[in-house]
Amino acid sequence: MSKVKVTYIPAFDDNYIWFIHGLSEKHAQNQIIIVDPGDEIPVIETIEALNYTPQAIFITHHHGDHTAGVSALVKKYQLPVYGPANENIPQISNKLSQQQETPAIYFPLMGLTFNILDVPGHTKGHIAYFGHQLLFIGDTLFAGGCGRIFEGTAEQMHHSLSKLLQMDDSTLVYCAHEYTRDNLNFAQRVEPENLYLKQRIEDTQILRQNNQPTVPSSLQLEKQTNPFLRFEMDSVKLAAEAFAGHPLNTPAEVFKTIRYWKDTLD
Numbered sequence: 723m724s725k726v727k728v729t730y731i732p733a734f735d736d737n738y739i740w741f742i743h744g745l746s747e748k749h750a751q752n753q754i755i756i757v758d759p760g761d762e763i764p765v766i767e768t769i770e771a772l773n774y775t776p777q778a779i780f781i782t783h784h785h786g787d788h789t790a791g792v793s794a795l796v797k798k799y800q801l802p803v804y805g806p807a808n809e810n811i812p813q814i815s816n817k818l819s820q821q822q823e824t825p826a827i828y829f830p831l832m833g834l835t836f837n838i839l840d841v842p843g844h845t846k847g848h849i850a851y852f853g854h855q856l857l858f859i860g861d862t863l864f865a866g867g868c869g870r871i872f873e874g875t876a877e878q879m880h881h882s883l884s885k886l887l888q889m890d891d892s893t894l895v896y897c898a899h900e901y902t903r904d905n906l907n908f909a910q911r912v913e914p915e916n917l918y919l920k921q922r923i924e925d926t927q928i929l930r931q932n933n934q935p936t937v938p939s940s941l942q943l944e945k946q947t948n949p950f951l952r953f954e955m956d957s958v959k960l961a962a963e964a965f966a967g968h969p970l971n972t973p974a975e976v977f978k979t980i981r982y983w984k985d986t987l988d
């Protein structure tokens with residue numbers, strides 16, 4: 723389990739804005755990195771109420787619900803803005819992509835380092851931040867689901883999600899939306915016999931009834947229950963073939979079919 727403290731601010735209907743805190747001593751813990759601030763107002767309120775010192779902004783992709791608060795925060799706190807090299811976001815001061823040397827980002831006073839993954843599909847330049855067993859994945863992977871494919875192709879999204887299968891099970895996945903209940907309803911259509919999924923649906927209901935976030939989740943739980951990471955499983959392949967009405971020959975085709983299947987329901 724990661725030692726890094728991460729807190730959150732709810733924004734809009736179902737967004738999460740994440741604060742990554744510095745390691746160990748109290749001074750560093752009040753230093754924060756702000757992830758995907760779609761709205762500056764609750765961010766500034768929290769910073770002032772809790773006496774935090776913002777150090778930087780991380781952006782995963784260009785959508786307004788992840789970036790609309792950036793300009794106001796930069797103006798107020800003079801922060802560096804890290805973000806995807808392959809998207810047109812004018813506020814970015816540090817452009818990042820996976821090709822860069824590791825670690826890509828280093829905050830010595832906070833004791834934090836992060837690497838970058840290119841995860842196109844939802845948008846064409848979407849990146850994720852990975853360090854200290856934490857994964858800030860934006861709208862690429864959701865708890866129990868994955869982002870819609872707006873700019874990229876299903877093949878790109880499949881390739882992006884395949885990268886996550888290589889990562890350690892203990893990785894904590896911080897996505898940007900509370901979509902979990904809806905996602906798990908779809909997952910159950912795909913894999914009605916999945917016992918991990920049944921348990922997760924129960925656990926999720928309890929969390930939401932108590933107004934608790936279902937994020938972060940472990941990558942292990944996602945590998946066990948998220949159909950968009952389970953395109954190599956026979957159960958998911960069979961369900962996708964039943965939906966498509968014909969055989970599917972590759973895991974990428976299985977992924978593409980279940981993404982399309984969910985799109986038809988949303």
Ligand SMILES: [Zn+2]
Nearest residue numbers: 783785844861
């Ligand atoms: Zn988005």
